[in-house]
Amino acid sequence: MAWRAWVATANTVHYEDDASLWLHGGYGAIAVADGVSTSRGGGASLLAAWGFTAFCRAVLPGWRGSIAGAARRCLELLDEAAREASPRDADTAAEAKRLYYRGCGAPCTRPMSPWEPARLEAQAPQEGGGGQAPSTTLLAALLGPGGQLALVLAGDGVVVATTGSKESTWLLWGALPQFYEGSRLARFIEVGRGLQGEPVVLETRLPGDTLLALATDGVDPAALAEELVELARRGVPEDAAEGNPASLLLSRIQQRAGGLEDDATIALAYWASQAPGRLGR
Known part of the structure; x- marks a missing residue:
């Protein structure tokens, strides 16, 4: 058995997801991040999402501790990278994201990688974000054998998991909702300063045939939970030719809302107890 995962983003409002x-094999990592608009956080979210998965890829081979311990080690490395990163480079990445997502579509199933800024030759803006460090939230999951799971909550957003029935569906908000626009409460990873506060790390083990979704705050949590249950009941596509389930979820949520007022991003993981296909509901 192995994990399967997909991502999709409608990143055309602020370009900051x-x-x-x-x-x-039996391991993996997924992450979503939402940059803080008042800090020009698009570059910070790029560093957070890609940095977490890249560092977990380096940490997991040979790791002998708990999966939560591995997730904390990934965060330590991300903290170091964020402290050493340049706010000006983050601004350049933010401008590159605007160029990239204007042409990727919504939902986009090929999120921009850290290598795109150089290829797109974006120009850094002359003015920064009012002297504020580019900052972002982060929701992430480290995936292990046997359905092992470590959740990382560093900011607002939502986590939902289900096996296909309402009785087996749970919903968890991120560590701290963004009560006030631009509030320091929303800033958990800052370029040039590292991690702010203490991200929450939760460890659990998922039952077989479970779908797990991480989403930024542009995704309505109730709609996500309902659509995730329906996807579980219908069955997860067995191959790429049948479509990207994360993109399908995002499209249906967008249709229900009649459009999106904020960037919206979903990372979806599926842990199966048997061969891919219907979840047995």
């Missing part, structure tokens, strides 16, 4: 995934 990001998503990343990595899978190898």
Whole structure:
């Protein structure tokens, strides 16, 4: 058995969301991040989402501790990278994201990678974000054998999991909702300063045939829960030719809302107890 995962983003309002995934055998990592608009946080969210999965890819081979311990080690490395990163480079990445997502579509199933800014040759803006460090939230999950799971909550957003029935569906908000626009409460990872506060790390083990979704705050949590249950009941596509389930979820949520007022991003993981296909509901 192995994990399967998908990502999709409708990143055309503020261009400040990001998503990343990595899978190898029984291990994997998924992440979504939402940059803080008042800090020009698009570059910070790129660093957070891709940095987490990249560092977990380096940490997991040979790791002998708990999966929660591995997630904390990934965060330590991300903290170091954020402290050493340049706010000006983050601004350049934010401008590159605007160029990229204007042409990727919504939902976009090929999130921009850290290598795109150089290829797109974006120009850094002359003025920064009012002297504020580019900052972002982060929701992430480290995936292990046997359905092992470590959730990382560093900011607002939503986590939902289900096996296909309302009785087996749970919903968890991020560590701290963004009560006030631009509030320091929303800033958990700052370029040039590292991690702010203490991200919450939760460890659990998912039952077989479980779908797990991480989403930024542009995704309505109730709609996500309902659509995730329906996807579980219908069955997860067995191959790429049948479509991207994360993109399908995002499209249906967008249709229900009549459009989106904020960037919206979903990372979806599926842990099966048997061969891919219907979840047995």
